[in-house]
Structures are given as C-alpha cells and as structure tokens.
Amino acid sequence: MIIQKSTNPRISSFDPENFSFGNTFIDHMIICEFEDGKWGDVKLVPYGQLPFSPAMMGVNYGQACFEGMKAYKDKDGKVFLFRPEKNFARINKSASRLAMPEVNEEMFLEGLKALVDMDRNWIPQGEGMSLYIRPLIFATEEALKARIANKYMFAIVATPAKSYYTEPxxxxxxxxxxxxxxxxxxxxxxxxxxxxxxxxxxxxxxxxxxxxxxxxxxxxxxxxxxxxxxxxxxxxxxxxxxxxxxxxxxxxxxxxxxxxxxxxxxxxxxxxxxxxxxxxxxxxxxxxxxxxxxxxxxxxxxxxxxxxxxxxxxxxLSLEESFALTLQKDLVDIQTNKAEDPFGWRVLVEKNVLETV
The missing domain is CATH 3.20.10.10 (D-amino Acid Aminotransferase, subunit A, domain 2)
Incomplete structure (x- = not known):
C-alpha cells in the first residue's frame, strides 16, 4: 500500500458536537485504479478532488456501485468495524451484476482498516455517533460508447455520523x-x-x-x-x-x-x-x-x-414494549463494545499505520 499523509490535516478544526453528516469528510481516502485488466496499487492519500471528464462512462452509463458501513469508538477509545466481510462480499456481488471488476480482500479490508486507523481521531464518541464509510467502484474510462468500460476506480471515503432520524x-x-x-x-x-x-x-x-x-x-x-x-x-x-x-x-x-x-x-x-x-x-x-x-x-x-x-x-411504544428499539439497543451495544459479541461481528482496528509512516 502506498501511503501519503496529508500535509494540511483538518482534524484540528473538527467539532464533534457540531458537524454535518455527509458533508464533512475525513483527512484521507483510499483510491485504486483498474486498467489493462488488473487493479493497480492501493493508495491512501489526502482527501480531495480527482480529475474526471464529463465523458466518464460511470456518469454516462451508470456503472457504479457502493457500500455503506460504519466504524465505532468505545469509551476507552478503541475502534471497531462491524461485519466488514459482509460488505466486501456484497460490493463484489454488486460489481459482478454491473459487469465491473471485483476487488480482492486485501484491497478492501486492509485499505479499509488503514484508512480508519489513519483517521481514527475523526470518529466521534457518544450515543449515536460513528464514522460512516463509503467504499465504491465506478467506471472512469473516457468514452461515449454504450459498452462495458475498460477503466475503473475503487475508492473509500468517510464522514463522521450522528443519529439520522431522531423522531418516528x-x-x-x-x-x-x-x-x-x-x-x-x-x-x-x-x-x-x-x-x-x-x-x-x-x-x-x-x-x-x-x-x-x-x-x-x-x-x-x-x-x-x-x-x-x-x-x-x-x-x-x-x-x-x-x-x-x-x-x-x-x-x-x-x-x-x-x-x-x-x-x-x-x-x-x-x-x-x-x-x-x-x-x-x-x-x-x-x-x-x-x-x-x-x-x-x-x-x-x-x-x-x-x-x-x-x-x-x-x-x-416504550423501549420495554418495542421489539424494534430493544433489538436496536442490542445491536448498538455490540457495535460500540458495550456488550459481549456472541456472533463475532465486531472487528478491532489495530493501531499500526501511524506508527509505520
């Protein structure tokens, strides 16, 4: 993996009590390009704009899919992913259905862990707080031809998250x-x-x-x-x-x-x-x-x-009466390390990227 740390990190200006979900992005992202029938190097780079043409086939013909997942920080500052292997399997299922190249496990899981580790300080702590992560694959070939593209990008971006709907x-x-x-x-x-x-x-x-x-x-x-x-x-x-x-x-x-x-x-x-x-x-x-x-x-x-x-x-219904809210609490307690995880769903993100860069 090629790692390029941001020289102008924005984490110091991030207010975990006042941010906009979906519009506030962490300092880094993962990108990897597919060309000549194979994926290239996975790169962890500063978050920012990428140069694309309006003739990019993903825009014109819709070869694009994504995943949604989260990272959580417990009261001791440990960071966890939740069932990331399921997202890995599903993004490849989506890619296959859209005639796009599948990503391999190392690209997806190791890239994901490296990004979350690098920007773990962006993960807010507290009730309903998390880091929402968006892996995606899209066609980047510049061609106005209705066919399967020859060039693609795999990327992972992320945004701090809070409760989405607060009321019924x-x-x-x-x-x-x-x-x-x-x-x-x-x-x-x-x-x-x-x-x-x-x-x-x-x-x-x-x-x-x-x-x-x-x-x-x-x-x-x-x-x-x-x-x-x-x-x-x-x-x-x-x-x-x-x-x-x-x-x-x-x-x-x-x-x-x-x-x-x-x-x-x-x-x-x-x-x-x-x-x-x-x-x-x-x-x-x-x-x-x-x-x-x-x-x-x-x-x-x-x-x-x-x-x-x-x-x-x-x-x-109250929490005690509601199956929905009871099951939600069971799930969130596992995700945030407040309860035992009998299913093996929680995946600890080790601290290692920052120490080796």
Missing part, C-alpha cells in the same frame, strides 16, 4: 412506483437505484410523508423495502420481514436484526408481507410496530402508514 417518521405505502423489478438490479447497491427512488420520494414528501414503503412491481400487494432500508413488521408478538431476492437488498443490519431476534427467542418469520394483512392488522389492533433498518439509520420506527388516502396510525 410517517411513510406512504406505494401503490404505483416500485424500487426494483424482476430481472433488474434491486439486489445490488447500484447507484442508479437511489437516483430512481428520489422522484417518488419527493412526491410522497409533498403529501406530508417522510419516506415510502416500496411494493412489488407487478401487483403492488407486497412490501419490499422502505426508502433505503429493509422493512420489518410486528403483528402481535411475531416479527415479519420479506425474504431477500433479486429485488430486495440483502441488508447487513437486516441480517443482524434477524439473528438478534432469534437469540432473544422472538418469533421471526421471513416471508412475503401483504399490504392487505398489514392494513387489516392496523384496523383490528394487532399491528404493533413497523420499522426500517439500515447502516446509516440503524432503526427508524414508523408512526404512521399512508395508504389509499388514509393515514393509519401506529402505537407509540
């Missing part, structure tokens, strides 16, 4: 727009998936909702995801979540919630969830909770569902 949100159940279709790229973290979601979300927000629950493209009768999150539904004391498929992303937070629910002995059913079942459960009082999970948000509890012009309110 209202979501609209979509009866027209869908996030993904059969045979499409719904199971990949393709950049275009997010672009396509913005317009329907904008329409929902104009109706007074914060997000959308996406339904299937053929009938709009079944839940798939919610916004950029996997979705869970609790009816009585049973939790339901749709099975992953070529239309539903295999979320790492989703997988963790399922494991934690099983550990607690909560009945967990991975099966299709019909809109009709959820609406009927709300009407008869058996619908207890609906929530979304994802890396950035961890958990977002829904306070209301919009459907066919009606706003269906959900119960407001």
């Amino acid at each position: 949100v209202s979501v609209k159940i979509s009866d027209f727009y869908s996030r993904a279709a059969n045979g499409g790229v719904g199971s990949a973290k393709a950049a275009g998936n997010y672009a396509a979601s913005f317009y329907p979300t904008k329409l929902a927000m104009e109706e007074g909702y914060d997000q959308i629950i996406w339904t299937d493209d053929s009938t709009h009768e079944y839940f798939e995801e919610s916004g950029t999150m996997n979705v869970f539904v609790r009816i009585n004391d049973t939790i339901y979540t749709p099975p992953t498929s070529e239309k539903i992303l295999d979320g790492i937070t989703r997988d963790s919630f399922i494991a934690l629910a099983n550990k607690r002995g909560i009945e967990m059913k991975i099966e299709p969830i019909s809109v009709k079942t959820v609406v009927e459960a709300q009407k008869n009082g058996t619908l207890k909770e609906v929530w979304g999970v994802g890396t950035a948000v961890v958990t977002t509890v829904f306070q209301a569902l919009g459907y066919k012009g009606e706003k269906l309110m959900l119960p407001k």
